[in-house]
Amino acid sequence: MSMRDKGFFKRLQAELPTWVENGWVTPEHRQAILDHVERTQRSSRYITILLSAMGALLLGAGVITFFSANWGLIPKAAKLAMLFGALGASYAAAGVCLARNLKAVGEALLLLGVILFGANIFLIAQIYHIDAHYPNGLLVWALAALVVAALARSQFALLAGVGLTILWSATETFYFGRNPHWPFFLPWLVALALTYRYGWLLGLRAVCWTLFAWCFFVLCEYEFLDRRWLDSERAALIQLYVFIGISIYIVARGMSWYRDWARFAPPLVTVGAVMAVVSLFLLSYPNAHRLTNTALDALPAGWIVATVVVLILVAALMVWRYIDTPLATLPWYRQGAFGWLGVSGALMIGNLLFLGQYPGWVAFAYNLLSLAGVVWLVMTGVERRERRLVNLGFAFFAAILLARYFDTFWTLLNRSYFFMGGGALLLVMGFFIERSRRRLTTRITAGGGQ
Amino acid sequence: MSLCWRLVVVFAIQAAALLYMIADRHWTLVNGTPVILETEPVDPRSLFSGDYVALRYKINRLALMELAGEREFRPHEDVYVVLRRGEPYWTPVSAHTTMPAVPADGAVIRGEVVESQARFWNSTPRSQDGLYLGVRYGIEAYFVPEGEGRRIERPAPNEKVSIRIAVDPRGHAAIQALLVNGAERYVEGLF
Numbered sequence: 001m002s003m004r005d006k007g008f009f010k011r012l013q014a015e016l017p018t019w020v021e022n023g024w025v026t027p028e029h030r031q032a033i034l035d036h037v038e039r040t041q042r043s044s045r046y047i048t049i050l051l052s053a054m055g056a057l058l059l060g061a062g063v064i065t066f067f068s069a070n071w072g073l074i075p076k077a078a079k080l081a082m083l084f085g086a087l088g089a090s091y092a093a094a095g096v097c098l099a100r101n102l103k104a105v106g107e108a109l110l111l112l113g114v115i116l117f118g119a120n121i122f123l124i125a126q127i128y129h130i131d132a133h134y135p136n137g138l139l140v141w142a143l144a145a146l147v148v149a150a151l152a153r154s155q156f157a158l159l160a161g162v163g164l165t166i167l168w169s170a171t172e173t174f175y176f177g178r179n180p181h182w183p184f185f186l187p188w189l190v191a192l193a194l195t196y197r198y199g200w201l202l203g204l205r206a207v208c209w210t211l212f213a214w215c216f217f218v219l220c221e222y223e224f225l226d227r228r229w230l231d232s233e234r235a236a237l238i239q240l241y242v243f244i245g246i247s248i249y250i251v252a253r254g255m256s257w258y259r260d261w262a263r264f265a266p267p268l269v270t271v272g273a274v275m276a277v278v279s280l281f282l283l284s285y286p287n288a289h290r291l292t293n294t295a296l297d298a299l300p301a302g303w304i305v306a307t308v309v310v311l312i313l314v315a316a317l318m319v320w321r322y323i324d325t326p327l328a329t330l331p332w333y334r335q336g337a338f339g340w341l342g343v344s345g346a347l348m349i350g351n352l353l354f355l356g357q358y359p360g361w362v363a364f365a366y367n368l369l370s371l372a373g374v375v376w377l378v379m380t381g382v383e384r385r386e387r388r389l390v391n392l393g394f395a396f397f398a399a400i401l402l403a404r405y406f407d408t409f410w411t412l413l414n415r416s417y418f419f420m421g422g423g424a425l426l427l428v429m430g431f432f433i434e435r436s437r438r439r440l441t442t443r444i445t446a447g448g449g450q
Numbered sequence: 451m452s453l454c455w456r457l458v459v460v461f462a463i464q465a466a467a468l469l470y471m472i473a474d475r476h477w478t479l480v481n482g483t484p485v486i487l488e489t490e491p492v493d494p495r496s497l498f499s500g501d502y503v504a505l506r507y508k509i510n511r512l513a514l515m516e517l518a519g520e521r522e523f524r525p526h527e528d529v530y531v532v533l534r535r536g537e538p539y540w541t542p543v544s545a546h547t548t549m550p551a552v553p554a555d556g557a558v559i560r561g562e563v564v565e566s567q568a569r570f571w572n573s574t575p576r577s578q579d580g581l582y583l584g585v586r587y588g589i590e591a592y593f594v595p596e597g598e599g600r601r602i603e604r605p606a607p608n609e610k611v612s613i614r615i616a617v618d619p620r621g622h623a624a625i626q627a628l629l630v631n632g633a634e635r636y637v638e639g640l641f
Contacts, residue, residue, distance in 0.1 A: 075641075080472075129638065131591040151456040152456060
C-alpha cells in the first residue's frame with residue numbers, strides 16, 4: 001500500500017462518520033465502502049510484493065550464476081567473505097527497508113537472504129568437498145527459513161520454509177526409502193505454530209497442502225516401513241485418509257465457533273474435504289482392493305487398531321459437534337451424514353477383515369458412498385454459501401463418472417467406439433455439470449456467499 | 451527485541467550453521483588418521499562451477515564373504531568399515547552395523563549402505579557367495595578447477611590417481627589430498 005493510498009484510506013475513515021451523520025451514506029454503506037477500499041489497496045500491495053519477490057529471486061539467481069562463472073579464479077577466503085558478506089548485506093538491507101516502512105521490498109530482501117543461505121550451504125559444501133547426505137542440507141535450509149519467519153515475521157520466509165520442508169521430506173522418502181518420513185512433522189509443526197502466532201492465512205494454506213502432499217507421498221513410494229507394501233495395505237491407509245480428512249473437516253467447522261480460531265477454518269475445511277474426496281475416489285477402483293499375493297492371510301493387526309482409533313476419533317468429534325443440536329432439526333442430508341459415516345466405518349472394518357475377497361463389491365460400495373458424498377458436498381455448499389464445496393462436489397462427480405466409463409468400456413468396446421462415446425460423454429457431462437454448477441454458484445454469490 | 455536485533459540474531463544463527471560445516475570438516479582434516487585409498491575415477495561433471503571428479507573406490511563395493519563382521523545390512527543404514535593399513539593402499543577388514551573399536555594399525559570409516567545384495571528382489575536370501583554391499587562414504591566427489599576434471603578422469607598411461615583421506619574418531623571421512631603417482635596434486639586446507 002503506497003503512502004498515497006494509506007492517506008486516502010485514513011481520510012476516508014475520518015470523513016465517513018460525518019457523511020453518515022449528514023445522511024449522505026447509511027451506516028451499512030460506510031462499512032462496505034471501507035471494506036472495498038481496503039480490499040482494492042490490498043490487491044495492489046500484493047502486486048508490489050510479487051514484483052519484489054520476483055526481483056529477489058532474479059537477483060539471487062544472478063549472484064549464484066556470477067559466482068559460478070568465476071568460481072575457479074577466486075581464492076577460498078575471498079569466496080567465504082563474499083558468501084557471508086552477501087548474506088549479511090541482504091539482511092541489513094531488509095532491516096533498513098522494513099524500518100523505513102518499505103514492507104514489500106523488505107520482505108523480498110528477507111527472501112533473498114533465505115535463498116542466499118541455501119546457496120551458501122551448497123557452495124561451502126563444494127569449497128570443502130563435503131559430500132554428505134544431501135537432504136540434510138535441505139533440512140538446515142528449511143529450518144533457517146523458519147527462523148527468519150519467526151524472528152523477522154516474514155510470511156514469504158515461512159512459505160519458503162514450508163516448501164523446503166516438503167522437498168526435504170520428498171527426497172528422504174523417494175531417494176532414501178524413509179517411508180513414512182515422520183521427522184517431516186517437526187519443522188511442519190513449527191510452521192503451523194507460526195501461522196497461528198502471526199495469523200498468516202496464506203501460510204496456513206501452504207502448511208495444510210504440504211500435509212496433504214506428505215500423506216500421498218507415503219502411498220507413492222515403493223517401500224513402506226523398510227519393506228515392500230503388503231497387498232491391501234495401501235487401501236487400508238487410504239481408508240484412514242478418508243476419515244482423517246473428515247476429522248480435519250469437522251474440527252475446522254468447530255473452529256468457526258471460536259472467535260480466535262474462526263479465520264483459520266476455511267483453508268482447513270477445503271483441505272479436509274479434498275483429502276476425503278481424493279481418498280474416496282482412489283477407493284472406488286476395484287484394483288485398490290485386489291490381492292496379488294494370495295499367500296497373505298491377514299494384514300498386520302496395527303491396521304485394525306489404527307482404523308478403530310480413527311473411527312472413534314470421528315465419532316467423538318461428531319458428538320462434540322452436535323451435542324447441543326437436536327438431530328431432528330437438521331436437514332435430511334446432514335442427518336444422512338450420520339448414516340454415511342456408520343456405513344463407511346463398517347465397510348472399512350469389513351474390508352480389512354475379508355482382505356481382498358470381494359474387491360468388486362467393495363469398490364461398488366465405495367462408488368455408492370462417493371455419489372452420496374457428492375450430494376452432501378453440493379447441498380452443504382449451497383446451504384453454507386460456499387462455492388468451493390459445490391465446485392469440489394461437481395469435480396468429484398465428473399471424475400467418478402469418467403473413471404467408471406474408462407473402467408467399464410475400455411475392454412468392452414472397439415477403440416473407435418470407446419473414444420467416440422467418451423468424447424460424447426465428456427461434452428454432455430461438461431454441458432450439464434457446468435450449467436448446474438453455474439446455477440448454484442450464482443445463487444450463492446447472489447446471497448453473499450464465498 | 452527490536453527488528454534490528456532480531457535480524458542480527460537471524461544472521462548469527464545462519465552464519466553459525468555455515469561456520470559449523472567448515473569447522474566440522476576442518477576438525478576431521480586436522481585430527482583424522484591419514485588413509486590412502488585406491489581410486490577408480492568415473493566421470494567429471496559440471497555442478498555449480500568448475501568440474502567435480504566423481505570418484506569410485508575399491509571400498510565402495512565390499513565383498514562381504516571376504517570380510518569379517520556382519521552379513522545383514524539394510525539400504526540407507528550406517529555401516530562401519532574397519533580399514534587396515536597397507537602399502538600404499540588401505541584395505542577393508544570387516545563391516546559392522548555399529549561402531550567397533552578402532553584397531554591400533556587401522557581406522558574405522560562410516561558409510562551409508564546404498565545397495566545390499568543380500569536378497570533377491572522377491573526377498574529370497576542369496577547364497578553367501580553373492581553377498582556384495584554398495585557403500586557411500588561422502589568422499590565420492592572432489593571439486594577441481596574448470597577443465598581439470600577431464601585430466602584427472604583420463605590420466606596418462608604412466609599416471610596413477612589416488613586419494614588421501616582423513617578419518618576422524620567418529621568415522622567421518624574427508625578428502626585431504628588428491629595424489630598423482632603418490633605426489634600431492636591438490637591439498638585441502640582451511641583457506
